[in-house]
Amino acid sequence: MSLLSKFKETLICLRAGKVTLPYPRQARPLPERFRGRPLFDAMKCIGCAGCANNCPAREILVYDVCQEVRILKYLGRRCTYCGRCADVCPEKAITMSKEFENATDQIGDIQQQLDLFMSTCQRCGRCFKEPGPLEQLQMKGYRADDLGKERWIYRSKAYLESQPEVDDIKIELD
């Protein structure tokens, strides 16, 4: 009885044959919705920091180096690949690519940094007109901490002030 079930088990296994995939030589096609490393398009990015404010891992940092130049830094090292940044991006500047082969010996290799030129409104100093994409974001459950205070302080910026060094990556604040 026991021996019979052992034979059955062996047979089930053997019937499948060898199923090992020849991975490093040949890769399986990736599914269409696969969420790999997010890619940031500098052409489309308007620097709204929606991604930074919706990133659960808090690893997209947006900060201004001067009145006109805003820096968006994607550290990548603690990215959870949830795809929320791509969801909320009003300009679809972020795409979840199909890159998953990100293994590296230098963690800095998966960083992305964009320098964005911001043209500010001469009157109010802001970058957007009033019913801009931010309001859309807010409707999707966008965080509202600092919006009420009429100030453009991003969480990452506040963080940077207290600690100008983010995980060994020195951030130039000026």
Place this chain on the structure above:
Amino acid sequence: MSGKAIIEILGGLANVVIVLIVAPFFEGVLRKLTARIQSRQGPPLWQPYYDLLKLLGKEDIESGESPPMQRFAVYLSFAAIMTVACLVPFGSHAPANSIGDVLVLIYLLTLCGIATMLAGLAAGSTYSLIGMNREMMSLITLEPLLVVAMVIGAIHVHSFRLDQVLAGSVYAAAGFPWSGLIMLGVMLVSFQAFVQRVPFDIAEAETEIMEGPLMEYSGPKLALFKYVQMAKLVIYSALFVALFIPWGHTGLYPLDVLIHLAKCLVMVLGVTWVAATHARYRMDQAIRFYALLLGISVIALGMAVYGY
């Protein structure tokens, strides 16, 4: 030194070389076959050689309770198994005939087990000691089986000489005596325990006590222990083949060696299948199982004494 002694020594050395070369290969076959049973591609056949070489090149951390004893245990275990290799027939008959008889062989095999226990004791961590404990229990209940098998053979051929006992002696009396057949059955079901594979690898259970006695060893020492484990598989297969499957000798030494190794390989295939499809037993279950076998084998011994 007489010519005969030189031939004996040369034969013994040849055996040692055969065991050293073949043992990792058999392990490789075992791993590959296990992989194929599990629908995997599996490692290359010579993977165990790579493993051993790599272990030899690694740092040796001496961290146990008493490093000298640890070193001693390793060498003792390796030396014992290699001496056993001298005494076991690969090919026609046991080469080093005048060096020792069957009793010496049994002592040496026990010494291997004792060396493992010593290793566990010397390492001194909790899991090693549990492993040692288990090794001791299985040694005490398991080793008599082999003794009984050999003694039955010895009774049938009226001799303790290696070349006579280790040549299918269990069948020597009258065709296929009952005692021999019973012992064949007993040894077949307990073979897995002798080579310490699943379901009887209790002393080295990886998921319970993390390889027990070997847990604290690293680098070259571990390599030697692994070598001993692999050699055990070959040597016990060879012993089993010599005792129970003595047929098919041609008289030509190289050919005989190949035939013998082929028979051993068949044993290894059996071991692989059982190991792949069984869950590990608990110590008390295993001991109960060994005790049952021991009872049966004692009956067989009695029958052998009365010529059945």
Place this chain on the structure above:
Amino acid sequence: MLKNLCQKMFGRSLWVYHANSGGCNGCDIEVLNVLTPYYDVERFGIKLVGSPRHADVMLCQGPALRSTAKALKRAYEAMPSPKLVFAIGSCASGGGLWYDTYNVIGPVDKILPVNFYIPGCPPRPEAIIYGVAVAVGLVDKKTSPVKIKQLELPIPRYHPDQLSGEGELVVYEKAEKV
């Protein structure tokens, strides 16, 4: 010569010890998955071992936590050299979502020297195999830092003579990918 040979064999027989220092289990299961029929890393000679003394590679999963940091360090010290440390998953390589909470020290490289990082949450089994292949030298790493930088401020106010194209396209002609 034997020593040379032994060192060469290191890449062909990596024994792996996996230490979850407090991650979510996802990476653990993917590491186990890598051993299973469809991926089967045993074909590269990789084997999972239970004791750090036998291991060549430590797979760290999960961030370095205050409760496990000590044990993790001890396990690392128990490994005989040469040894490698892989940080698997976002938690191990970057600290994860909780990189700065009260019980988390941060990424594993704060307490151990990490040789290779395999980001992903959890990384697919293929990604883990790729990481191992990079470590062993079968393939080259594909990633490099991306930096897109403004060379000049492109508004005509600042550089009216540079305005050649239409609208904002000008801006990015002057941007470069580093």
Place this chain on the structure above:
Amino acid sequence: MPAHKIIERLKDQFGVAIQRADLPGNGRLFVFVDSAALKSICRFVFRDLDARYVTSIGSDDRPYSDSFLVAHHFAFDRTGLLCSLLTHLTGNPPKVDSISKEVPAANWAEREFRDLLGIEPVGHPYPKRLVLPDGWPEGKHPLRKDVAWNYVPEGYDEDREFAFDEPPEGCMVIPFGPFHPTLDEPAHFRLYVEGEMVRGCEYRGFMAHRGIEKLGESVLTYNEIPMAAERICGICGCVHNVAYAQAVEQAAAIKPPPRAEYIRTIMLELERLHSHLLWVGLACHIVGFDTLFMLSFRIREPLMWMAEKISGNRKTYALCLIGGVRWDFTAELKAELQQVLLKVEQEWRAVVEAVAGDRNLQKRTLGIGVTSPELVKNVGLIGPVARAAGVDIDCRRDHPYAAYDRVEFKVITGTGGDVWSRLLVRAQEVFESIRIIRQCLEKMPEGPLQLQLPDELPIGRMGMSSVEAPRGEAHHFVITGENNRPRRWRVRAPTYQNLQGIPAMIKDQQLADMTISLGSIDPCFSCTDRMEIVDIRSGKTTVYTQEELREMARRKVL
């Protein structure tokens, strides 16, 4: 027993001690009681009304009501009611009567709020540190509102060792963990062993405590928390994701569109499928049966690929947001899923038939780690562990959520209460899950995936939700708050309760059975620890001397 009846009986029994009762509908009941009567009310609910204990929650409510909040949750499974008994504590330091003597299952939960919030359970039988790391100084409580999420107190001492209890007379101590090949995650057991028999153990877990709850209350926002919740556990992540979303939806009185509910159901069942197959594999690996381990992982793999096709990742689906889901089913995906299910069902049926007669496997699992229905009730065991002991509870049927009230399925129960019957229960549940997915695929209506939410969710409302994870019931409790994030978010993972049953399960068993007993509850320490055995086996922890051991070994052999 319907909710108003419960309130009536409580009022009869305790009169003015019952201050207020909220009935937000659909099977939830919040009763505010006087803190002095809390203990007797809990006993009444647990013993006389025969409710099942779910969890206890402490919360720092000082910024809003100048008091601490303690809630004990009970479930009435027959009537599908989740009941919360809340009380405000004004003292400083806050004190509450411990209910652990009456309700043994509350042991850990009370120790947890003692650690994290400093609410002292008066009369607790074993008030020892549970959650915080060893070096954390006494009197500092990270979950209080006046403390930042990344606050590490002054007196933090890395080198401090945990004070373990004295082992009982005549027993040796075997440290088990924190890194052990059968434990995927860190946890530390100190086993008191006499010979090869386990006489008791002390658990020092919570080593994967990552402070997720604090993070959710102070840093993340409503729609970021699902991603964090999903990473509470890598295997049953979707469960926490859905449970959190449902708790918030319930608090804010939002009903997600029906299509979203069906998709949630499918993904939850897909997760249960892969988790059960994984468990069978791991259990076999623990007892050394590697072929079945490989076999069940092979059968499971197409499910993982399917999950990747649907959601874009193999494990962390990132499925739910508040008020809906993110991923839709197309016709091709549906057809493919059907095919995968068919294949899995065929192969798994063959495996189950083959394993049913496997005496070798039964030897290691029959009669091991036995739980009785009394233990289930007292310690609050849940999920397959409870069902294998013959206790018929299943949140999918008792407290229906998502689309479970619109599909048919059977709740599988066993009789033995041992590891083998847990294995059988899980093996059978695979078929039920497949049935549920098929029904969902058939019945799924067209429609939107996500609701347009109002700008701000209502503040100060409470919601709770129980979701049947592969290991048992996962319970989430949310109090909504300002700044687009909850005021308090508490997670009770299934292993949190099941692990408390381990000491009873492994008592007087062989040491070798310890690993499979522990494995049989499908432990998921990261779930349990969210927000805590400390000796590595290579470290030398010979608690007793070597002579003693040698002596012991000798005694054993002779």
